[in-house]
Amino acid sequence: MSTKVKTNKISKYNPALDQYSNEDLFPEKTKRAREVLSKPGVIEWLKNLTTIKKLDSEKITKP
Amino acid sequence: MDIERYEIENNFNSVYFEFISIGNKGSIVKVIKYTKINDEPLVYNLGFGDKNLTHETIDDKAVTNNGDTDRVLATVAFTIYAFYKEFPDANVYLSGSTPSRTRLYQININKFYDYISKDFIIYGELEQGFERFKKGVSYQGFFILKK
Numbered sequence: 208m209s210t211k212v213k214t215n216k217i218s219k220y221n222p223a224l225d226q227y228s229n230e231d232l233f234p235e236k237t238k239r240a241r242e243v244l245s246k247p248g249v250i251e252w253l254k255n256l257t258t259i260k261k262l263d264s265e266k267i268t269k270p
Numbered sequence: 271m272d273i274e275r276y277e278i279e280n281n282f283n284s285v286y287f288e289f290i291s292i293g294n295k296g297s298i299v300k301v302i303k304y305t306k307i308n309d310e311p312l313v314y315n316l317g318f319g320d321k322n323l324t325h326e327t328i329d330d331k332a333v334t335n336n337g338d339t340d341r342v343l344a345t346v347a348f349t350i351y352a353f354y355k356e357f358p359d360a361n362v363y364l365s366g367s368t369p370s371r372t373r374l375y376q377i378n379i380n381k382f383y384d385y386i387s388k389d390f391i392i393y394g395e396l397e398q399g400f401e402r403f404k405k406g407v408s409y410q411g412f413f414i415l416k417k
Contacts, residue, residue: 231305232301232305232317232328233305233315233318233319233328233330236315236317236330236365237305237307239365239411240315240363241307243363243365243395243411244307244308244313248399249399252399252400253311253413254310254311256311256361256415257361
């Protein structure tokens, strides 16, 4: 059974959170992820996956 | 997913989430942040850590041992669904801040793979590139793509 745990809200909408949404809070991890993307062939591989995914979804939605 | 998770408080654009982990070490505010790192193809990095309320800083290496790992990771997984609702064409990269944390992610992907794979395709990062996630292989990071 799925149980949603009730916790106290940290706050109601907190405008201070907005600044975080535009900020890099995990610079080391982001740097590592950028390094992975810069490896030869990774961007092309992802582009291909995205294209295949799009084609597949078009196939599914076509009547 | 039939696993307990925490309630989320998130801001309006589904890239920043906070929730409170409650366990044997007390209440700890956890932060999940999706940071865009590439436009074409669209790639986001998933960052996850503890918020230090006194200093307003984030620590992604903290080992809190709050006794609620499954519930915390179920909450992280829930945010992936929320994120993809807004960014269905994105690709999400995930790795731990330490090898042992990456291993923890891998153990949990393994554990819930049958469920996760209904909605997502997971690729594991090896030294020489990426491959479709396989149980029993040790990966350095993961790409999560929505089906």
